[in-house]
Amino acid sequence: MLKITNLHAKVGEKAILKGLSLSVQAGEVHAIMGPNGSGKSTLSYILAGRPGYTVTDGAVEYEGKDLLGMEPEIRAREGVFLAFQYPVEIPGVSNKYFLKAAYNALRKHRGEPEMDAGAFLKFIKAKAKDVEMDPSFLNRSVNEGFSGGEKKRNEVLQLAVLEPKLALLDETDSGLDIDALKVVAAGVNKMRDAKRAFVVVTHYQRLLDYIVPDRVHVLSGGRIIKSGGKELAVELEKKGYGWIEDSAPAPKVPA
Amino acid sequence: MIAEALAAQKEGWRYTPAAALTGPDFKPAGVPERILPLAGRVLCPVGFHRAALVNGRWEAKHAVLKLPDGVTVEPLGEASGLTELLNRPAPTDLPLAQAASSARDGFVVRVARHARADRPIHLVHISEASASAESSQARVLVVLEPGASAELVEETLSFGDAPSWKNVRAQVVLGEGAFLRHHRIVREGAQGRLTLGLEVTLASRARYESHALNFGGLFAREDLRVRLEGEGAECVLNGLALLGGSEFADHHSIVEHAAVGGVTRQLYKAVIDDKARFVFDGLISVKPGAQKTDAQVYNKNLLLSEDARVNTNPEFNILADDVSCKHGGAVGQLSLEALFYLRSRGIGADEARRLLVYAFGSEMVDRVALEPLKLALADALHGRMPEENL
Numbered sequence: 100m101l102k103i104t105n106l107h108a109k110v111g112e113k114a115i116l117k118g119l120s121l122s123v124q125a126g127e128v129h130a131i132m133g134p135n136g137s138g139k140s141t142l143s144y145i146l147a148g149r150p151g152y153t154v155t156d157g158a159v160e161y162e163g164k165d166l167l168g169m170e171p172e173i174r175a176r177e178g179v180f181l182a183f184q185y186p187v188e189i190p191g192v193s194n195k196y197f198l199k200a201a202y203n204a205l206r207k208h209r210g211e212p213e214m215d216a217g218a219f220l221k222f223i224k225a226k227a228k229d230v231e232m233d234p235s236f237l238n239r240s241v242n243e244g245f246s247g248g249e250k251k252r253n254e255v256l257q258l259a260v261l262e263p264k265l266a267l268l269d270e271t272d273s274g275l276d277i278d279a280l281k282v283v284a285a286g287v288n289k290m291r292d293a294k295r296a297f298v299v300v301t302h303y304q305r306l307l308d309y310i311v312p313d314r315v316h317v318l319s320g321g322r323i324i325k326s327g328g329k330e331l332a333v334e335l336e337k338k339g340y341g342w343i344e345d346s347a348p349a350p351k352v353p354a
Numbered sequence: 355m356i357a358e359a360l361a362a363q364k365e366g367w368r369y370t371p372a373a374a375l376t377g378p379d380f381k382p383a384g385v386p387e388r389i390l391p392l393a394g395r396v397l398c399p400v401g402f403h404r405a406a407l408v409n410g411r412w413e414a415k416h417a418v419l420k421l422p423d424g425v426t427v428e429p430l431g432e433a434s435g436l437t438e439l440l441n442r443p444a445p446t447d448l449p450l451a452q453a454a455s456s457a458r459d460g461f462v463v464r465v466a467r468h469a470r471a472d473r474p475i476h477l478v479h480i481s482e483a484s485a486s487a488e489s490s491q492a493r494v495l496v497v498l499e500p501g502a503s504a505e506l507v508e509e510t511l512s513f514g515d516a517p518s519w520k521n522v523r524a525q526v527v528l529g530e531g532a533f534l535r536h537h538r539i540v541r542e543g544a545q546g547r548l549t550l551g552l553e554v555t556l557a558s559r560a561r562y563e564s565h566a567l568n569f570g571g572l573f574a575r576e577d578l579r580v581r582l583e584g585e586g587a588e589c590v591l592n593g594l595a596l597l598g599g600s601e602f603a604d605h606h607s608i609v610e611h612a613a614v615g616g617v618t619r620q621l622y623k624a625v626i627d628d629k630a631r632f633v634f635d636g637l638i639s640v641k642p643g644a645q646k647t648d649a650q651v652y653n654k655n656l657l658l659s660e661d662a663r664v665n666t667n668p669e670f671n672i673l674a675d676d677v678s679c680k681h682g683g684a685v686g687q688l689s690l691e692a693l694f695y696l697r698s699r700g701i702g703a704d705e706a707r708r709l710l711v712y713a714f715g716s717e718m719v720d721r722v723a724l725e726p727l728k729l730a731l732a733d734a735l736h737g738r739m740p741e742e743n744l
Binding site: 197205 | 689692694698699701703705709710712716
């Protein structure tokens with residue numbers, strides 16, 4: 100589903116990704132772990148198409164298509180979803196209206212008729228219940244005045260409504276207490292199926308107790324330096340990132 | 355006379371492109387050949403009391419006035435007992451308002467002691483299409499006796515391709531405990547010019563609530579003079595201007611707190627696209643002895659193009675020591691973060707921009723309590739959203 104090959108990228112003049120490769124198949128959950136500054140969020144943003152990043156080398160294929168050549172909204176309509184680490188507050192736009200605009204944009208892209216307001220309201224109320232969100236949040240401005248946990252829950256609500264094929268979760272666990280974490284994880288787990296893939300970016304192993312990955316990758320210095328099964332996450336939690344970084348081969352000096 | 359008055363304008367016209375008024379050779383507007391119906395041309399919903407001035411003249415055909423006891427809406431020429439108010443000179447630094455004092459026609463709205471207008475009163479100022487540049491002048495007098503209340507929807511609009519200019523002097527007098535909601539909707543179009551001098555006085559515990567919504571017009575200049583004369587009076591000034599093309603809007607206000615315990619809440623927002631310009635100059639003046647004044651003046655602007663311009667100057671002049679005063683002016687652009695967030699959910703770039711602009715402006719529409727009007731205003735706001743490819 101997703102094939103990243105030798106991805107190099109920079110922000111301004113600063114190189115962040117330095118030859119990252121990763122392959123994700125439908126139905127799989129991949130965790131990307133790494134210390135602060137390793138390029139985790141950069142990877143998420145580049146996949147979602149955030150302006151401000153320059154890809155200097157490499158390629159990203161999504162369902163056989165060139166993902167990097169698509170506008171952010173086209174990526175979303177094609178089934179890519181990024182759950183933001185820091186969801187954006189949008190005063191004046193109700194959560195309900197926002198979800199409807201997004202949902203209908205996707206339907207239109209697929210050649211389906213737009214869902215009318217009444218049917219949509221019923222639909223999102225059921226989804227909000229699934230992620231244990233108070234329906235009053237649907238009438239509030241997008242993320243405005245939400246607590247950290249409520250914002251993350253709102254991301255999972257969007258995930259549930261938009262039903263992407265490829266979901267990228269960027270530090271979805273940060274700022275969550277254990278109860279909120281369980282709710283968020285349950286929302287994600289409910290959506291796991293053979294046609295959908297997840298890439299879970301996290302600093303801590305904690306989230307992976309609840310969203311159990313098929314593969315774990317360690318990102319450091321802009322490259323994946325080690326990959327393994329879910330046990331790798333446990334090992335990282337015990338030993339920290341230092342032992343892998345120390346034992347990893349030195350990056351190749353460019354010719 | 356209007357030309358001399360314009361020439362006398364000096365103070366506070368630094369950023370105002372008076373060429374829009376001095377350029378065309380304006381002649382006093384005549385009576386239009388035909389009186390066209392208002393339906394479909396006004397924004398305000400039907401079902402309100404209504405009166406209209408066409409080219410500055412009261413038009414009986416447009417009047418729908420089945421008013422309850424104690425409420426009157428009359429043409430200027432028929433109103434009696436207002437000599438003092440009629441002869442009161444305009445502030446000396448508003449020569450245009452003084453020029454409008456000699457207008458032959460206008461609206462006179464009166465609500466007697468403790469009476470209440472059962473429905474909102476819609477006052478329409480129309481400039482009908484003409485072959486050449488025309489100007490008209492009008493007066494508006496609104497007098498609410500103690501304990502009276504009313505809701506006004508004043509709408510100014512113009513039609514046709516020839517330049518038109520309305521010069522209006524409005525006076526609002528609120529007695530003790532009186533309450534007026536004053537909606538002012540401007541839809542002047544590509545050739546319409548509006549200059550307005552609005553004087554408001556508030557007695558004790560009176561409340562004046564204004565919603566000024568400018569949906570475009572070549573040129574709109576408003577000078578507000580609000581005076582809180584009695585204790586515990588309250589003044590709310592909300593404003594929204596949506597400007598594009600080479601439109602210009604200029605809001606100047608002086609709110610004078612002359613008594614104890616007055617409250618002012620002023621918030622003007624402007625969305626400025628293309629080569630449009632907006633000027634905000636809001637002064638709150640707290641006189642000696644006006645203790646416990648609680649006043650705020652804010653202006654927030656959203657610039658949508660490189661060529662759009664704004665001059666903002668919210669300020670205070672405080673001569674009392676026990677007061678709470680806050681002010682602020684902000685000029686910003688659309689948040690790139692918010693744009694990306696919307697796009698990352700599948701919402702197209704153009705739609706995302708429109709959504710964010712709408713969100714910025716809708717706060718002011720949401721403050722309108724009059725439900726059918728609020729819906730019409732929300733539609734108008736939608737209709738003024740920027741086109742694609744900003």
